[in-house]
Amino acid sequence: MHAVVFEQYQTFPVLTEVEKPVPGPGEVLLRVAGAGACHSDVAVYREFREGQPGAQVPGFVLGHENSGWVEAVGDGVSGFTEGDAYLVYGPVGCGHCSYCSKGQDTYCENAATNPYAAIGLGRDGGMAEYVTVPARNLVPLGDADPIAAAPLSDAALTPYHAIKAALPNLAGGGRHVLVVGLGGLGQIAVQILTALTGATVIATDTKQDAMERAAARGAVTVPAGPDQAAAIRELTGGKGVDAAFDFVGATPTIATAKASMAIGGRLTVVGIAGGTVEWNFFSTPYESTITNTYWGTIEDLHEVVAMYRAGQIEPDVERFALRDALEAYRKLEAGELSGRAVVVPTL
Incomplete structure (x- = not known):
């Protein structure tokens, strides 16, 4: 079968022929419906070096945002019907630590000794015609469109987990709540916040078209610029936002969000651009919190799918055939995508 493979560090992936996988004990073989192309994939093949913390050992098939139809099951698996559609929970932990027992494999206590981080991150992923998945990692989609659903497993799960933790603030x-960065995750974050809270959603980005899409979803937008934080605070009557989510994670974006905070506010840095923040007692609102989150739990993903099936969230998707998957990654790197690139092997 054809697949997009990460072959070596700091090298663009290749579209090549690999063997069709066979489901092992406890696994399900999916015929891939859709696989989202994420900036984390770009980090895997562009930024990480051998031995660096977080680096995944090549080679493997990329794709950690996956959906598909049941093709076959391995030994010990029951309860799945051929042809049914599922969304894939990507993280794979040790399965027996306190975090994994709660379905939060992203925070696995044995991450340093696990053979891989996730499906598509160290283990063969869904940028292919078929993928094997632990049965535990499958969330049923029912009659919902599995192709459009593929990005939900990261681009919706990640903001959902961060927002759910901050709901007491809202x-x-x-x-008032602030969303910084209106790419794939930020656009879905606006939708989740609108559905789950009554807060005024303020959104900002450097791209005008991204802000227009957020505005169409009910957000009040503020353009980037030297007076950005002041404009955000003005929208709150001067008190600042009660929660903020930075989906970029660069030093300037963290600074903007921090400068927009209210007393007792919560800033969650979700983006992994490697930014840093300075803390000072007199310049930080009292009892405010700066924290971070990574991906989410499988319980969260079930709730995300429920929102998707209810029509509360819908990712912006640009579809690519598998033969054009490398072009999808090129456009992702060049910033030429207006939605999430989803590779569809059946096209």
Whole structure:
């Protein structure tokens, strides 16, 4: 079968022929419906070096945002019907530590000794015609479109987990929330916040078209610039936002979000651009929090799918055939995509 393979560090992936996988004990073979192309994939093949913390050992098939139809099951697996559609929970932990027992494999206590981080991150992923998945990692989609759903396993799960943790800050009237960065995750974050809270959603990005899409979803937008934080605070009546989510994670974006915070506010840095933040007692709102989150739990993903099936969230998707998957990654790197690139092997 054809697949997009990460062959060596700091090298663009290749589209090549690999053997069709066979499901092992406890696994399900999926015929891939869609596989999302994510900036984390770019980091895997562009940024990481051998031995660096977080680096995944090549070679393997990329693709950690996956959906598909059941093709076959391995030994010990029951309860799955051929042809049914599922979304894939990507993280794979040790399966027996306290975090994995809660379905939060992203925080596995044995991550340093696990053979890989996730499906598509160290283990063969879904940028192929078929992928094998632990049965535990499958979330049913019912009659929902599995192709459009593929990005939900990261681009929706990641903001959902971060937002869910911050909901106490947004409970009550007159609350304000800030979304920094309106790419795939930020656009879905606006939708999740609108569905789950009554807060005024303020959104900002350097791209005008991204802000227009967020505005169409109910956000109040603020353009980037030297007076950005002041403009955000003005929208809150001067008190600042009760929660903020930075989906970029660069030093300037963290600084903007931090400067926009209210007393007791919560800033969650979700983007992994490697930014740093300075803390000072007199320049930080009292009892405010700066924290971070990574991906989410499988319980969260079930809830994300429920929102998707209810029509509360819908990712912006640009579809590519598998033969054009490398072009999808090229456009992702060049910033030429207006939605999430989803590779569809059946096209």
